[in-house]
Structure formats: C-alpha cells, structure tokens
Amino acid sequence: MTTVDIRVPATSANLGPGFDALGLALSLHDEVRATLTGERGAHVTVEGEGAGEVDTGEGHLVVKAMRMAFDRMKVPQPEGIRLHCLNRIPHARGLGSSSAAVCAGILAARALAESELSGELSESLSDDDVYALATEMEGHPDNVAPCLAGGLTVSWSDHDGLPHMVKLAPDQRIRPVALVPSTRLSTEAARGLLPKDVPHKDASFNAGRAALLIAALTQRPERGLLLAATEDRLHQHYRAPAMRASADLVERLRAVGVPAVVSGAGPTVLAFSTSDTQDLIAPEVGNDWHIQLMDVDPVGANVQFPETR
Numbered sequence: 001m002t003t004v005d006i007r008v009p010a011t012s013a014n015l016g017p018g019f020d021a022l023g024l025a026l027s028l029h030d031e032v033r034a035t036l037t038g039e040r041g042a043h044v045t046v047e048g049e050g051a052g053e054v055d056t057g058e059g060h061l062v063v064k065a066m067r068m069a070f071d072r073m074k075v076p077q078p079e080g081i082r083l084h085c086l087n088r089i090p091h092a093r094g095l096g097s098s099s100a101a102v103c104a105g106i107l108a109a110r111a112l113a114e115s116e117l118s119g120e121l122s123e124s125l126s127d128d129d130v131y132a133l134a135t136e137m138e139g140h141p142d143n144v145a146p147c148l149a150g151g152l153t154v155s156w157s158d159h160d161g162l163p164h165m166v167k168l169a170p171d172q173r174i175r176p177v178a179l180v181p182s183t184r185l186s187t188e189a190a191r192g193l194l195p196k197d198v199p200h201k202d203a204s205f206n207a208g209r210a211a212l213l214i215a216a217l218t219q220r221p222e223r224g225l226l227l228a229a230t231e232d233r234l235h236q237h238y239r240a241p242a243m244r245a246s247a248d249l250v251e252r253l254r255a256v257g258v259p260a261v262v263s264g265a266g267p268t269v270l271a272f273s274t275s276d277t278q279d280l281i282a283p284e285v286g287n288d289w290h291i292q293l294m295d296v297d298p299v300g301a302n303v304q305f306p307e308t309r
C-alpha cells in the first residue's frame, strides 16, 4: 500500500482587474494524505475546515478529482481510496478551496498511479495535463495556475481551450492580507450575477488596469500605482449585492489609501499591504472579520512520499 502526501496552497484570483486571469498563491495550505487500499469505495476523514460538512465518500471533491485523473491515465479505477484531509483553507470564501482540492486529487492520483499502478500505466499525466484537467474541473484557470505553480500567475486559454500560464515573482515588499468573514458565497452563485456583455469602455478600463497591476506588483509596489492598478469594472460591483459587507470594506480601505479587492468570487477581501499602509488596515476592519497576514507561496503544490521525507 503506497501513501502520498500532497500540500496545496490557498489562492486569491482576479486581484481586482484580472478577472479569470490573475492569481496569487498564499501561505495557507491544505494537506491531503492519500492511500490506495483493498477496501471497497472511498473513505475520507477531515480535520479543520469542512469537517462534518463535506461528503466523506465518493462524492468528496478530492476523490472525484482522483477518479477523473485515473480515467485520463486509462488505468483501472482502484477499488479503495483512503484520504485524510487536514484543511486550513476556508470553503466558499474566495480563497481557492475547491481549486486546492481538485489539484490535490489529480496530483495524488498521478503520484499513486506512477508508483503503484505502473504496470498498467502506459502514459502518465504531464504537468500541462494536470493543469488542463484541473482547469476543466474548475471551469477557469486563475486559481489552478498559482495553486500548482506558486507565485503570481497570469493564465489564459488558447483557441483549443487549453490553459497556459506565466509565473512571476511579486515584489517582496508587498504582503497580502486576507480579511475573511464567516459568511460564505459559492463561486457558482457569484458567477451567476455577472452580465453576459459589458460596455467596451469598461473592458478597456480593465485591460489597462490589469497591465498596470503586473508592473506594480512586480516592479513598482507604490501605493498610488497599486491603488489605481487594483480598480475593476468587470465583476466586483455586479456581485456587491451578494456581499455588501465585503464591498463596503473594500471601499473603506481604498478610501484611506489601502489597495483592496474582493478575493476570487468573495466574500473575503484581499489587501496589498506595504510599509506605508500596513497600519491603516486593522482600524477599518471590524470584529466580523478574521485578519490573516499572509506571505506569497513561491512554490505551489508539493508532492511527497512519506518514506522519503
């Protein structure tokens, strides 16, 4: 029986103007220990976030991702899968929990197939295949890319629908701060609030801001540039009615000069803290928010066999 350990980071997508394109890996991780067993079916134990809530059998998202990956590798589905999940990423808050679960499942399946089912494995998954399958399951690449690669990522899909990414290193003077509420909003519900079409002037506004954001995050982490670069007209205000407190907090923080955005599909708020803004955040945040000072995870998902630690 082989066991593999997977560690996957939380991620913040969009970063303001980069809807479905920009993402940042954060220093908050879920850990999954996966084992193929002779038992029938999937057996999942969960500690931390989602314990007592998520399915603990075949309907668990990590198990579903593993099954998809075994199918793609054309190996017979293993009879039994045992998982232990230590979850730190809160669910449905805009910190990429589903992307982390999907990436963990695919990476676990690949590692287990290569070590335990190698006799039946004619072709494993490449890193690009892992990225493509995780994006297919998620529906968009912006959380998956930083989850797999770490750092700051720009992701896009080509004309065949295949996702690609460029990984960048944000300037180390920038600290991401997550302001996490106890309320939840599913990505599906938040995407349902977006219009089918947007005005051309809003699209061009966001194109300029997204380009500026890459420059500001990697080379010019000045408060004024970060503030301008994190403006958005494509998603945040359409979704505000579903997360009024988040929209209000973003507005309060920006009014005192802190570059703040809705993290992913919300309702978490992400602030980019620099030496001149770090003391401005806490006074604007009430007791309803958990303030989490983060680092950028420069590495992304990690796979280890316990024996080799």
Ligand SMILES: Nc1ncnc2c1ncn2[C@@H]1O[C@H](COP(=O)(O)OP(=O)(O)OP(=O)(O)O)[C@@H](O)[C@H]1O
Binding pocket: 011, 013, 030, 050, 054, 060, 061, 062, 085, 087, 090, 091, 092, 093, 094, 095, 096, 097, 098, 099, 101, 143, 185, 186, 187, 188, 263, 264, 265, 266
């Ligand atoms: N570690 C996990 N184990 C099992 N299911 C999970 C796990 N993480 C997320 N999920 C499932 O995914 C849902 C949350 O996914 P959703 O895409 O709505 O939000 P998110 O990924 O946390 O946020 P965002 O995509 O905005 O960053 C949870 O309600 C749960 O059903």
Ligand SMILES: N[C@@H](CCO)C(=O)O
Binding pocket: 013, 014, 019, 020, 021, 140, 142, 143, 187, 190, 191, 235, 264, 265
């Ligand atoms: N780009 C996605 C990220 C959340 O998964 C959205 O905002 O819907």
